Each structure stands twice: as structure tokens, then as C-alpha cells.
Amino acid sequence: MFLEKLHRLRHTLALRLTAWYAGIFAASSILAFTLVYTLMVALVQAETDEDLKEDLQEFASFLRLGGLDRVKREILLETQGVAAADVFLRLWSADGHLLMTSDLASWPELPDPDTSDGREGDTRQASFATLTLPGREYGARSIYGAIGLQAVLQIGESLEESEEFLEALREGFLLVLSAIILLGGPIGWFMARRALRGVEDVRRTAMEIADGALDKRVQTSYRGDELDHLAQAFNIMLDRIQALILGMREMTDNLAHDLRSPVARIRAAAELALSSGSTKTDWETLASDTTEECDRLLEMINTTLDIAEAESGAARLRLSQIDLVEIVTDACELFQTVAEDKKVTLETDLPQHCLIQGDLQRLQRVVANLLDNALKYTPARGRVTLGLIDEERRVRLSITDTGVGISADELPRVFQRFFRCDWSRSEYGNGLGLSLALAFVRAHGGDISVHSQLAEGSTFTVLLPRSPRANRVA
Numbered sequence: 479m480f481l482e483k484l485h486r487l488r489h490t491l492a493l494r495l496t497a498w499y500a501g502i503f504a505a506s507s508i509l510a511f512t513l514v515y516t517l518m519v520a521l522v523q524a525e526t527d528e529d530l531k532e533d534l535q536e537f538a539s540f541l542r543l544g545g546l547d548r549v550k551r552e553i554l555l556e557t558q559g560v561a562a563a564d565v566f567l568r569l570w571s572a573d574g575h576l577l578m579t580s581d582l583a584s585w586p587e588l589p590d591p592d593t594s595d596g597r598e599g600d601t602r603q604a605s606f607a608t609l610t611l612p613g614r615e616y617g618a619r620s621i622y623g624a625i626g627l628q629a630v631l632q633i634g635e636s637l638e639e640s641e642e643f644l645e646a647l648r649e650g651f652l653l654v655l656s657a658i659i660l661l662g663g664p665i666g667w668f669m670a671r672r673a674l675r676g677v678e679d680v681r682r683t684a685m686e687i688a689d690g691a692l693d694k695r696v697q698t699s700y701r702g703d704e705l706d707h708l709a710q711a712f713n714i715m716l717d718r719i720q721a722l723i724l725g726m727r728e729m730t731d732n733l734a735h736d737l738r739s740p741v742a743r744i745r746a747a748a749e750l751a752l753s754s755g756s757t758k759t760d761w762e763t764l765a766s767d768t769t770e771e772c773d774r775l776l777e778m779i780n781t782t783l784d785i786a787e788a789e790s791g792a793a794r795l796r797l798s799q800i801d802l803v804e805i806v807t808d809a810c811e812l813f814q815t816v817a818e819d820k821k822v823t824l825e826t827d828l829p830q831h832c833l834i835q836g837d838l839q840r841l842q843r844v845v846a847n848l849l850d851n852a853l854k855y856t857p858a859r860g861r862v863t864l865g866l867i868d869e870e871r872r873v874r875l876s877i878t879d880t881g882v883g884i885s886a887d888e889l890p891r892v893f894q895r896f897f898r899c900d901w902s903r904s905e906y907g908n909g910l911g912l913s914l915a916l917a918f919v920r921a922h923g924g925d926i927s928v929h930s931q932l933a934e935g936s937t938f939t940v941l942l943p944r945s946p947r948a949n950r951v952a
């Protein structure tokens with residue numbers, strides 16, 4: 479169990495991020511320290527060398543002012559008492575005879591200086607050396623050079639102070655590095671976990687949805703970072719999927735409901751015909767009623783398929799140059815009798831021509847459906863007006879009636895498949911006319927909108943582009 483958990487942990491992004499974070503942090507700290515340390519070493523050495531050089535120059539001036547005696551006196555003064563452990567001096571004559579040394583008890587096995595240069599001339603030619611002497615804990619730095627024409631001097635100085643300083647620097651850094659490694663891991667882990675919490679939320683929600691909780695959403699914050707955008711996009715996708723599923727569910731419910739009544743009617747009529755001594759006329763009536771019901775069912779099924787085809791983009795429009803004025807006039811002629819029977823006035827307000835690229839049959843069905851509805855839902859003495867406005871890049875077809883109107887809460891749903899306003903159930907129809915019209919118009923790249931006032935009437939406006947971009951047939 480524990481091993482399994484460990485194995486899973488090894489593959490987490492959080493752990494990899496943490497390792498990267500701690501690694502990069504430690505590596506950059508080591509690099510920064512190495513740089514600082516190298517600079518410090520160079521700086522400390524330069525400072526020591528500068529001090530030694532100044533001392534040598536000072537002895538040169540002692541020689542100038544007071545001769546060798548003065549130099550010897552100053553050597554003794556310089557190394558009095560405990561100072562002899564930190565500093566040593568050795569004086570030679572110009573021809574290489576050792577004239578004097580300071581107390582060398584603390585400086586065992588002092589090597590002869592490198593005499594390749596600096597024996598003659600002034601202190602500018604002095605040479606420096608770093609000495610490591612047996613028995614001494616710290617090293618030393620020495621300068622060796624002429625202090626005048628008759629003498630050469632070597633001054634050595636213990637490096638105890640600078641080495642102690644550099645050691646303290648190293649120790650300090652080691653301490654900081656250990657703290658970085660010790661704390662870097664947990665801090666990196668905490669930061670990685672915090673940053674990835676959003677991903678975990680999305681994963682958990684996806685799992686809950688997979689288990690059936692379709693209405694679950696990922697919690698979003700107001701940070702507006704990448705994970706927030708991911709969560710928002712995820713939620714939008716979920717809303718869309720849920721709406722699609724609900725729409726499908728409603729549609730199948732409605733379809734089942736609308737199919738059940740005619741099938742039940744056909745069955746009841748057939749049962750009745752079988753049970754009693756039916757005459758030939760009864761059988762003929764049954765056959766004709768059944769044909770009628772079947773036609774209605776077939777129409778419903780075909781319309782549903784047409785809508786699905788147009789909505790999915792699979793419907794290929796048969797585009798040609800068509801005159802919308804002609805389509806509207808033909809539809810009005812076709813419905814004139816219906817209008818007269820219902821005592822509804824049918825009017826048009828049309829330009830001479832209105833040419834667009836479109837699918838003739840599908841646009842004829844759009845106009846017919848909208849005109850059929852307008853007449854169906856307008857009582858006697860009402861008026862239905864068809865108007866057509868030719869705008870520059872699109873055309874606007876409006877069908878206005880003075881009919882029963884649609885209530886504000888039902889209005890957003892009239893384009894849904896199988897939706898019928900409550901009061902319209904008594905009229906013939908299957909609630910598919912508007913869905914089909916909208917699907918066909920959208921396939922042309924257009925849209926339909928509706929304005930309606932209960933008991934005053936409705937206006938359906940169809941906007942069609944002059945030439946649709948998609949679904950062309952060559």
C-alpha cells in the first residue's frame with residue numbers, strides 16, 4: 479500500500495516540479511557562491527599584497543633616511559613581542575649576505591626566497607610568494623625586493639586573518655546551502671501542490687461527471703490565471719454538453735410522446751374493426767384512416783431527419799440564383815384559399831425582384847412554414863403581412879400577423895423541436911415547423927428572430943445573406 483503510494487507519487491508532476499525547483503535553486507546558489515568566493519579570495523590577496531608593498535616602501539625610506547642601522551632598528555621594533563609570530567623580516571646585503579633576521583622561532587624551515595628577480599633596483603620589481611610552512615596552521619604571504627642599492631629585504635605576514643575570514647565565508651555558505659536544500663524541498667512541494675490544485679479540481683470534477691453527476695462544475699476563482707481559464711473553458715464545455723444532452727432527452731421524450739398517440743389510435747381502430755361484425759365500408763375507413771395516420775407519422779419522422787441533417791451540416795444546399803419575391807408570391811397564392819376560408823387578409827409589401835444565392839426547395843419550405851403558422855394562429859378578421867427588404871449584403875423577410883401572439887416565457891422555446899405553446903395543442907401541427915425553418919436558414923448562414931405580444935400578434939424576421947458561404951454543391 480505504502481509502496482504503491484510512493485510509486486504513484488514518483489510519477490506526479492508536483493514531485494518533478496519540486497525536484498526541478500530544488501535542483502535549480504541549489505545549483506544557482508552554488509554558482510553564485512563560487513563566483514563571490516573567487517572574487518573575495520582575489521580581493522583579500524590583492525589587499526595583503528598592497529600592504530606588503532607599502533611596508534617594503536617604508537623600509538626603503540628608512541634606509542634612505544637612516545642607513546642600515548635605522549632599518550635594523552625598525553626590524554626589531556616591528557617584530558617585538560607577540561608580533562614575531564605574525565610577521566618575519568630578513569635583510570640581505572646587495573651581494574647576498576644575510577645581514578639580519580627578526581625572531582624566527584615561530585617560522586621554522588623558512589625557505590630561501592626566489593632570487594630570480596627583485597635583488598636589484600627598486601621595490602617596484604619586488605616579487606610575492608605564498609608560503610606553507612610545516613608546523614604552522616595558516617600560510618603566509620611574503621614580499622621580497624631591494625629597498626635601496628645596498629640592501630634587499632623580505633617581509634612575510636601570516637595569512638591567519640584572511641584565511642579565517644574565508645573559512646567563515648565557506649562555513650556560512652554551507653549552512654545556507656543546507657538550509658536551502660532542507661527547506662527548498664518542502665517549499666517547492668508546497669508551491670507545486672498549490673499551483674496544481676486547479677488541475678486536481680478539474681480531474682476530480684471530470685471523474686464525478688463520469689460517475690453521472692452532470693451538473694458538477696469546477697470552482698473558479700478571480701485570479702484569472704491559466705488554470706482559471708482552463709476551469710472556465712472546462713465549465714463552458716460542460717454547459718454545452720449538458721444542454722445538448724438535455725435537448726436530446728427532451729427531443730426523444732417528445733418524439734416518443736408524439737409517436738405514441740397516432741400508433742395507439744391506429745391500434746384502437748384496428749381492434750374495433752376486428753371485434754364486431756365490420757362491414758366492407760368499416761374496413762375501408764380503417765384503411766384510409768391508417769394511411770392518413772401513417773402519412774402524418776412519416777412526415778414527422780422525415781422532418782426530424784431533415785432538421786438533424788441541416789443542423790449537423792451534412793445537408794448540402796443546392797445553390798442557385800433565386801428570386802425571393804417569386805417564392806413569397808407563390809406561397810401567398812398557395813395559401814390564399816386558406817386565408818380566405820379563415821377570413822384573414824393576406825398582404826405583401828415586396829420589391830420588384832430580390833435575387834439571392836440559395837436552395838430553392840428549402841427556402842420555399844421556410845416561407846411556407848412561417849406563412850402557415852401566421853395564418854394558423856391568426857383568428858378571423860386578422861391580417862398577415864409579408865415584407866421583403868433588400869439590404870446591401872443580406873435580405874430581410876418579415877412575416878407579421880395580428881394573431882394570438884406568444885407569451886414572454888414561451889417565446890425563447892418556440893424554435894425547440896416539438897415545442898408547442900399550451901393553447902396551440904388544439905391546432906394541427908407537430909411542433910417541428912419552426913425548428914426546420916431555423917435549421918434551413920442557419921444552413922444558409924442566416925438567422926430567424928421573433929417579436930411577439932400576447933393577443934396582439936407576432937413578427938418573424940428572416941435574415942439571409944446574399945450568398946451563403948458554407949455547404950455549397952458544385
Ligand code: ADP
Nearest residue numbers: 851852855892898899902907908909910911912
Ligand atoms: P406547430 O406545428 O405547432 O405550428 P411550429 O414549430 O411551427 O409548430 O411552432 C411552434 C409553436 O410556436 C407553435 O405550436 C405555436 O404555439 C407557436 N407559434 C408559431 N408561430 C406562431 C405565430 N405566428 N403566432 C403565435 N404562435 C406561434
